[in-house]
Amino acid sequence: MARQIEIAAWRLACAAVLFFGVLTADDTLAQPSLNPVPKDCQAPGSIVAADRPLINLASALRERKKITILAIGASSIGRRDSASGGYHAVIETFLERTFKGLDVTIINRGVSGELAIDAGERIKTEVALTGAELVLWQLGTADALGLVPVEKFKESTRDTVTWLKQHKVDMILIGLRYARGLATDPHYQSIRTAIAEIAKEQGILRIGRYEVVETIEKIKQQQGAPASEIELGEADYSCMAEYLARAIATGLFAKEQPATVPRPRP
Amino acid sequence: MTRPANAVDFWRGVALITIFINHIPGIFYQNITHRNVSLSDSAELFVFLAGWSLRYVVGRPNDPTPASQLMLRLGGRAFTLYAAHMLIVMIAIAMLATAARVLENPILLEWHNAAPVFFEPATTHIGLVLLSHQLGYFDILPLYVVLLLLAPGIALLHRTAPNWLLPISFMVYVTALVFQITVPTWPTEGQWFFNPLCWQFIFVLGFSFSREYGPGGWARRNISWIRRIAWPIVIAGGIFAWFGSGWIDPTKVPEPKLLFINGKTFLTPIRLIQFLALVAALSVIYPSIERATPQFVTFSAMLGRNSLHAFCAGSVLSLAGQIIRFYFKGGILIDTVLVVSGIVSMGVIAWVVEWRDRSK
Numbered sequence: 252m253a254r255q256i257e258i259a260a261w262r263l264a265c266a267a268v269l270f271f272g273v274l275t276a277d278d279t280l281a282q283p284s285l286n287p288v289p290k291d292c293q294a295p296g297s298i299v300a301a302d303r304p305l306i307n308l309a310s311a312l313r314e315r316k317k318i319t320i321l322a323i324g325a326s327s328i329g330r331r332d333s334a335s336g337g338y339h340a341v342i343e344t345f346l347e348r349t350f351k352g353l354d355v356t357i358i359n360r361g362v363s364g365e366l367a368i369d370a371g372e373r374i375k376t377e378v379a380l381t382g383a384e385l386v387l388w389q390l391g392t393a394d395a396l397g398l399v400p401v402e403k404f405k406e407s408t409r410d411t412v413t414w415l416k417q418h419k420v421d422m423i424l425i426g427l428r429y430a431r432g433l434a435t436d437p438h439y440q441s442i443r444t445a446i447a448e449i450a451k452e453q454g455i456l457r458i459g460r461y462e463v464v465e466t467i468e469k470i471k472q473q474q475g476a477p478a479s480e481i482e483l484g485e486a487d488y489s490c491m492a493e494y495l496a497r498a499i500a501t502g503l504f505a506k507e508q509p510a511t512v513p514r515p516r517p
Numbered sequence: 518m519t520r521p522a523n524a525v526d527f528w529r530g531v532a533l534i535t536i537f538i539n540h541i542p543g544i545f546y547q548n549i550t551h552r553n554v555s556l557s558d559s560a561e562l563f564v565f566l567a568g569w570s571l572r573y574v575v576g577r578p579n580d581p582t583p584a585s586q587l588m589l590r591l592g593g594r595a596f597t598l599y600a601a602h603m604l605i606v607m608i609a610i611a612m613l614a615t616a617a618r619v620l621e622n623p624i625l626l627e628w629h630n631a632a633p634v635f636f637e638p639a640t641t642h643i644g645l646v647l648l649s650h651q652l653g654y655f656d657i658l659p660l661y662v663v664l665l666l667l668a669p670g671i672a673l674l675h676r677t678a679p680n681w682l683l684p685i686s687f688m689v690y691v692t693a694l695v696f697q698i699t700v701p702t703w704p705t706e707g708q709w710f711f712n713p714l715c716w717q718f719i720f721v722l723g724f725s726f727s728r729e730y731g732p733g734g735w736a737r738r739n740i741s742w743i744r745r746i747a748w749p750i751v752i753a754g755g756i757f758a759w760f761g762s763g764w765i766d767p768t769k770v771p772e773p774k775l776l777f778i779n780g781k782t783f784l785t786p787i788r789l790i791q792f793l794a795l796v797a798a799l800s801v802i803y804p805s806i807e808r809a810t811p812q813f814v815t816f817s818a819m820l821g822r823n824s825l826h827a828f829c830a831g832s833v834l835s836l837a838g839q840i841i842r843f844y845f846k847g848g849i850l851i852d853t854v855l856v857v858s859g860i861v862s863m864g865v866i867a868w869v870v871e872w873r874d875r876s877k
Binding site for chain 2: 396397
């Protein structure tokens with residue numbers, strides 16, 4: 252009798268574990284361990300990407316095991332080895348290796364030299380056409396070089412970010428890249444700061460590629476082997492891909508946080 | 518002997534001037550080009566008038582250009598355009614490289630899709646020659662080359678089966694829209710900014726409306742009531758452009774979405790209809806402009822007569838303008854100097870071309 256009760260209790264416990272396991276499995280994903288970024292890309296002390304949830308992407312991952320990412324923006328999207336996919340290939344490979352059975356499609360619709368205001372209109376169209384769950388928006392370079400007023404840039408970027416949020420599309424902002432000659436350029440730095448501010452106030456992911464390469468340059472200088480501009484450019488693109496891939500993977504598990512600063516509406 | 522100013526050359530010149538201004542992103546004078554109050558912009562006007570100009574090569578119905586001559590002339594023109602495109606692209610690449618070196622700013626090497634040229638030159642140069650890699654703002658001439666390569670077929674189809682030309686062109690356009698068929702870029706993944714499968718339709722429309730019979734004859738006979746319909750469309754388009762396209766949510770429109778949304782790459786119907794309405798509405802005002810500003814009309818028509826030279830000069834000058842603006846940190850004074858000197862330079866080049874032709 253005692254033996255039968257023991258078996259029944261075990262069955263009940265197993266059933267409960269399975270039942271609740273199924274329930275929770277529907278809502279959460281087993282977080283895989285992520286390889287650290289390559290040594291050359293490590294930038295201690297600099298915040299590259301805060302943990303921000305990619306809720307809509309996570310939902311697509313759970314429901315379909317298939318995610319569509321739209322890459323769009325002003326400056327050159329693919330620089331290194333673009334014939335074999337450029338930095339998209341790094342992200343795609345990383346995500347598909349991290350999440351077994353996941354099908355990642357990255358659609359590149361980057362138009363080089365496009366201002367944020369024009370890209371914003373195109374993003375809406377491309378999201379509608381592709382059904383993307385995540386937009387990688389590389390922005391600011393053309394606006395900085397074209398001397399677009401910072402307030403105008405902020406306004407158009409906020410409009411697009413708001414639209415994407417309203418349409419349940421996640422986004423990651425990829426900011427300006429580091430260049431020595433522009434470290435003291437006030438307009439370039441203003442656009443850079445504006446992107447960081449928008450990401451913070453809207454609670455969205457931003458890849459701090461500028462900070463990474465700036466830190467890498469400092470490390471190289473401390474090591475007595477200062478990097479050339481070409482090497483810094485190489486580091487920028489290869490490291491951005493590595494950080495971006497990890498930011499997406501991390502974003503799939505991050506908990507939702509409120510935006511730090513409520514957006515003032517005009 | 519150069520031909521006197523006419524409406525087609527004048528509007529072509531206007532398109533060239535506004536393309537030059539619009540190709541300097543961020544410049545103050547962009548605020549006064551017609552794209553601020555219009556869904557379509559100068560690109561539509563330029564391609565439409567390119568199609569219109571095809572009539573001069575095709576000849577009159579009672580005196581048609583022989584087919585072999587037509588093929589040779591249009592093929593030769595396409596090759597000239599291709600060579601001109603290659604030249605200005607190489608100049609642009611050299612300008613970006615020079616600016617990056619002089620200003621010690623490597624980011625300039627990556628401006629306007631130039632990064633693959635510098636960092637992956639072997640494959641990218643193949644792409645440049647194949648027109649599958651295009652620099653930003655240097656993407657209209659590749660479309661024009663493709664259209665001129667199609668032009669002999671368009672002209673011969675028009676000659677042998679005139680009633681079939683527009684329907685076939687329309688079918689290609691709609692098929693590209695419905696199935697989102699596009700022309701890919703290489704080696705960088707992407708698509709042509711101007712989809713030739715869609716933009717061929719406005720080229721064919723320009724050609725068809727240029728003729729005194731068929732669709733062109735019908736439009737001329739009915740222009741007064743067409744204008745009555747056109748004006749509300751132009752005004753609605755102006756309001757739509759001025760206040761942004763938030764009125765239509767592209768995610769909410771039914772499939773096939775491209776039939777209902779505003780997109781330049783695919784020259785979506787909303788842009789095309791607004792452009793045709795604009796043409797109809799403004800086709801009446803050329804004589805008034807000619808009377809009011811004869812010097813400007815003469816100047817603009819000169820640009821229009823020498824559109825390839827003026828366009829190439831404008832493309833290079835607009836890139837120079839972007840670099841200069843960046844260096845001098847912009848401002849209304851710099852913007853004014855750039856616009857005035859750029860337009861005057863385009864005029865000087867057009868004048869030199871005509872002077873050279875007259876001297877032969």
